[in-house]
Amino acid sequence: MLIELKDVNKTYDNGQPLHVLKGINLSIDSGEFVSIMGASGSGKSTLLNIIGILDNYDTGEYYIDGRLIKGLSEKQAADYRNRMIGFIFQSFNLISFKTAVENVELPLFYQGVSRSKRHELAMQYLEKLGLADWAGHYPNEMSGGQKQRVAIARALITNPKILLADEPTGALDSKTSEEVMQLLAKLNREEGVTIIVVTHESGVANCTDKIVHIKDGLIGRIEDNREHRASMFGANTIMK
Template identity: 50%
Template sequence: MQKVVLRAVDLYKNYRMGSGVIVPALRGANIEVYEGDFVAIIGPSGSGKTTLLNMLGLLDTPDSGEVYVDGVPVVGLSDDELSEIRLRKIGFVFQQYNLVPILTALENVEIPMILAGVPRKRRLERARSLLEIVGISNMADHRPTELSGGQQQKVAIARALANEPSIILADEPTGNLDTKASEEIVYLMKRLNRENGTTLVVVTHDLEVARKTDRVLRIRDGKLYEVEKL
């Protein structure tokens, strides 16, 4: 029986606009993500994809419902407890890369390990190893402005892997990339999934990206539906 590493039950989330209008984002969303899954969540802009990902990544809290990470309910935990789970178990990849511009690629990859208290020698070794895994070890001393979009996203993926999380959450990871760079990023994520057993959840509007995953869920009217075929 497959282990469920991420589970959301009956999530509701509304946002209040400046005018006082309430906009529903999630309306009873449910999802189970199994260990070793490579899952895509698709849907139009404004459908709640990023809201859901932020709930799964403990970056936001639902108005009601529950989120479980490795079977542990997390809604209601303190900020420190949530931070610790994010630091140890979950890696994040964003559309905008979110790299620190004044730091080199190597230093950007080090950041999560610094937060986790990893000794300098060990984190340098791991950061270099991760840049080699994602295929840009020759760019270790380059700053983000000296890298292409695809190279920056590879640094972001290496950073997401820094503390050996079992789960990677990616929000439109190919959204700012050209076709070739997109294909490289998807291939890299698929390789991490196959070779390392890393669980990946990818939010995307790109059906070509979704087709390369193992499971596809569509978000519609604030709920999730399994897609049999794209």
């Protein structure tokens, strides 16, 4: 198992204790394409933050590739995030004053890769995503789909074990959403990247192979969706 969560609990304590995750048990194998679905407030974002080592959990155990992720120092956590996890965000979260290629280079910068090497690698990944011509452009000169593809390139450049996508299509129109999901599916199929997508859109979830439903801080149904028939609104479209 690549990812293993055992009875993970998380309580936020902002004046009033809020028990968000109430004992999550989840296993995800290497090469899977999983979506986590749930309504807002269900705890899906918190779960993603914990999987992405962006947040701590209170009790339970979380393993990546057999390594226990608990009580890490900030420096260690940063290092694990950098080497094991690639992030894709709803609002792209590109750095606005850096060009596409500079954004893609950034994770390697923090790994201490030399300037020419990381530039070369970043160009390779941009080319792979069909954005080589846009390398010198700033995020505000690009469309939403292009921005998300730059973000995907940035997430992939460290060759991570897991690709975490938080509402990756949330800021895109249906056509672009479709394209981005196709791209993720292709990456999963052809390169064997493990992808976890958090979403509340059934159409997006339908593109994935396995749908994990989360409700009130607990894992509900886990749906096998290799046939891509989960969406009640037909198979091949994302409804907006």
